Amino acid sequence: MGVALALVIIVIGSVIFHLLSPWWWTPIATNWGFMDDMISLTFWITGVVYVVILLFVAYCVYKFQYREGRVAAYEPENNKLETWLTVLTSLGVAALLAPGLFVWFQFVTVPEDATEIEVVGQQWSWSYRLPGADGKLGTADNRLISDDNILGINPDDPYGQDDIVIDGDDLHLAVGQPVKMLLRSVDVLHDYYVPEFRAKMDMVPGMITYFWMEPTRVGTYDVLCAELCGIGHGYMSGIVLIDTAEDYAVWIGEQITFAEMSTNKDIKLTDLVDR
């Protein structure tokens, strides 16, 4: 009796905790509402299974607790029951997998009109690079990194000259404009993590990884690092803003290009002081 009751309390307690919990994901700021829906769907399906199975266990413990003289049944197999359980479980799993893979397909299919934005991680700060007027990012390589060229932009690549470099400052994004976030690392693994975006991906030195999204909600959001990158991992924070189109235009007008950076000594100096 006591044990069965304890199991029931655990089940009910867990459900109540779940329903009353103020600890829930932050409101989303991108188009990945599907991910939230999938989490909810999964909560529903698994939650029902959890409750049903544990209540059944509690019932068994209550009903078939040891009594002098009770004889347990002898029932080694029941093929019909086992087949049914297999089929039902497979259906439940398929109900989770199918929509999941469907959304995953969207996640890995970057729309044509997405703007490319580069995020560069290094121990323990974030920098960014936006394509300039030509709409294209120039090539870059960690081997080219130096005090004058903190992102390793290839100086011989004409596409790179008008790239906008943001070092030690916040990133702004325009609401409604899909972006492909190209992720690069200077040193170790990092992970560009903004909980409100839902999407995230590791940055790996030696390769360019990416994810895409469409910002949908104007606001200011915290950037964290989600992949262990040394002792500063917990403190590798930044800010990203989603602006209205007008604000974004103003902001982008104030930024400096790679070419300006490499010719203008003053800017380089203040830039170094910033760092």
Next chain:
Amino acid sequence: MVEIESTSPASVPPAEVEEVELYHATNFWTKYVFSQDAKIIAIQYSGVAISIGLVALVLSSLIRLQLGFPEMFDFITPESYYQFVTMHGMIMVVYLLTALFLGGFGNYLIPLMVGARDMAFPYVNMLSFWIYFLAVLVLVASFFVPGGPTGAGWTLYPPQAILSGTPGGTGLGIILMLVSLALFIVGFTMGGLNYVVTVLQGRTRGMTMMRLPLTVWGIFTATVLALLAFPALLVATVMMLFDRLLETSFFMPSLVEFGDQLSYGGGSPILFQHLFWFFGHPEVYIVALPAFGIVSDLISTHARKNIFGYRMMVWAIVGIGALSFIVWAHHMYVSGMHPYFGFFFATTTLIIAVPTALKVYNWILTLWNGNIHLNTPMLFSLGFIVTFLNGGLTGLFLGNVIVDIPLSDTMFVVAHFHMVMGVAPILVVLGAIYHWYPKITGRMLDEGFGKIHFWVTFVGSYLIFFPMHYVGLVGVPRRYPELGDAAFIPDSVATLNSFISIAAFIVGIAQILFLYNLFWSLRNGRLAGANPWRATTLEWQTPETPPGHGNFGPELPLVYRWPYDYSVPGASEDFLAQNDPGPIDSGNSP
């Protein structure tokens, strides 16, 4: 289909080979220290594993001290925090659970349960333990070298694992960690070959594979997995050692560390992750399968009922084991590997959920219509069902690639894997100790202490890890020594963290009760007799308790039936031992 053999005594096949003369120890040293008797080796393995496990438990308290009460303890710096987390995780997974289930339970139970006098290669078995012991010593040494142990996380991902931004990265810490792992693998391989060969070759007459207790099936399959998976880790550790010591670049691309161009170039950090998880995912099942097997036997014995769907249970263990080799990259959904891998690995991962779920159903259906003794082993088994079910279901979140994207690397993951491969197997370990202690020592553990120990441990662990999922849902990343001041984290998370920490301290302290019980009962426990649980399997039918050298007296037992003849209709007792030739043929013995 498996042939249903006749179960009349005549069906035991005649002996094909002569019994081999056993190795006999002559003095104290060869009997108790450099022992070749699997039962002594089992106790040595268990003693070392539990001791180092207690270190990992203390480390978890230190982690929780920091998370629950940040900035109160000056000695916990980010460096030491990462060192605690790393060593805690690595010790728990490898040096405690793997060693305890395979080296501890495997050594004790395999020969006894299959009806063998000892392991196939006793000398190699002894070496296995001593190399494991050496591995533990090297691991412990890393706490005392300058710079301390590695803080790279138990996953040891390069490049950071061997660079200066990580504690122990450029010192001895990471080197000792890698050397210790390599030693562990060498030692394990020696033991593992023994377990496999003993199960395949050492069974007594009549003990067909389909009459093996599920405990043996679980440990056997886990060992096969380990023999196939650990080599991937071994090459990864050796390659990383080369990268660290000889400046090769297996895992190291060209990179700039704090403004300095390093000489590395051309390697792939993701290659390491593939190797690590090719080992790491099966590792989860190396820990889980023995637990599955053991809990099946505990439930069946203490519910006085045959395990439901034995054959399906066996095939589920084997199937899960096989599938576990093609799901590894579900740990790498956000690693930057090719995104199309996501389709494949999400599918295989969710497929594995089906046999796993069937196992859960079968445990529960075993309870149905049973005669359930709510003693400590049964309580721990019930605790296992709750926590394993919980962790298995959250696995459906993380296995489904699109759901994993927002949740990966948050505390949700930490909560998930603790439920499924931390708490659940530990509960089985504890239940198993209550179950087999009488055979190992001849005395019962105290039930009163046992029940208090169970309730505090089970409810406490649930209170630690159930709320932790919600810390992760908020978005709090794992491996953070502090919450920081990000706007999306409300203050209430800090309160919840303190609550979780207090629960963790209570669970930690409750283990003292358990240790006390272990030692107290050694002298004061009730005498157990040969078969206190009235169980069917061969280890309970030994002439001596604890079993003597050679296990079974002059004649090896002959096996006439499967291990689950509980409450057979018409039998005078509510169990028929496997070596009972008795008149009753349950007809269900494969």
